Amino acid sequence: MKIFNPYKALRTLAAVVILLCVLVPLSMMVTLSLNPSEENILINMGTLHAFIPETVSLQNYKEVLNDPYQPFARYLLNTLLVVFCTVGAGIFINSAAAFALAWGRGGYRKIYLMVIIAVFVIPGEALTIPLLLLVSKFGWIDSYQVQIVPFIASTFSIFLFYQFFSKLPQELIEAARIDGARLFQIYFKIGFPLSTPVIATVSILGFLDAWNSYLWPLMVTRGTEFRPLGVAMAAFFGTQQAYWGNIMAFAVLMTLPIIIVFLVFQKYFVTSVVGSSVKG
Missing domain, CATH: 4.10.280 (MYOD Basic-Helix-Loop-Helix Domain, subunit B)
Structure with missing residues (x-):
């Protein structure tokens, strides 16, 4: 009983x-x-x-996909390009930086880690205006790179990778060094392949963050050529005079990729979260 x-x-x-x-x-x-x-x-x-x-x-979906003034296909392409470039480049750059902080040599590592943690607690909105002035100087307004480059490096992703890499067995790293492997070789052949759960977690969180981004794209895009779905959704809502069927169809089409990505990576995401809680 x-x-x-x-x-x-x-x-x-x-x-x-x-x-x-x-x-x-x-x-x-x-x-x-x-x-x-x-x-x-x-x-x-x-x-x-x-x-x-x-x-x-499927009438509402046909109207959304065939709307000449709000080209959904163009918005989707823009968003996919920005998301995959940001997340893909961020995985390699942030994981490499974290591995250097975890297993590099030199006193600089603790200082950099303190700076990363300090930057992490600063609200992103506080850096928006200085960043906007900076990219304006570069002439990047209304482009793909203005939506990608500033967000490749992520303090949160670096910290997640650092937490994982710092728990790798020291004997494993030292054995690779004895065999003559350099730091980047150790990262590329040992550290990166072992960090699959963290990569999945960072990919999902980075995907969600980039996919749902609104404030920054709203400030740096001017027309449909580079506009992502987050900003397009607001513009579509404003031009359709609250035609709820079309608006909901647009929202469903925008939500589907997020659900698909999570279903594909959920196994690794759960593994990473559970593993972090046990080790923590």
């Missing part, structure tokens, strides 16, 4: 509540996006029919 565990029941209840908080808005978004009638959507708002599809139509 199993003994009732109130703590386990409470955790289960909390998980169910959190799940509902996530799924209920998603179900409403999908349901409204499949409804081609704006009048019917307004009637169903605030009722159970807003969460359960009565009709299924």
Whole structure:
């Protein structure tokens, strides 16, 4: 006979509540996006029919994808380019910097680590205006590089990689040094391949951050040529006069890549989080 565990029941209840908080808005978004009638959507708002599809139509999605004034395909391409360049370059640069801080030689490492932690606690918004003035001097306004280069280096990513690399067995690193391997060779052949869970975590968090970026792209992009989805969503909302079916279809299309990325990397993400909690 199993003994009732109130703590386990409470955790289960909390998980169910959190799940509902996530799924209920998603179900409403999908349901409204499949409804081609704006009048019917307004009637169903605030009722159970807003969460359960009565009709299924892809009309709203066709209108979003074929809108000549708000080219979704262009926005998607811009966002994918910015996200993959930022996250991809950031993984190598931040992990290499973290490995040097963990296993490099010299007293500079502790100073750099203190600076990184200090920068990490500074709100990003506080650096927005100085950064904007700097990129303006470079002539980068309304370009891809202005959305990529300033965000490749991440203090949070460096700290995550540093936490992982600093826990590697010292005997493993020393053995590689005895064999004549240099620091970069040790990083490339030992450190980087072992850091897959951290790479997955940094990839997911970096992907979410870059994908949902709004304030900075809003300040540095001027038209549709370089505009990402985050800014395009706000512009689309303003030009559609609250046509909720189209807006929800746009939101679903913008959300799908995030869900796919998380489903692909969730195994490594959970492994990294659990491993960090055990080691911490």
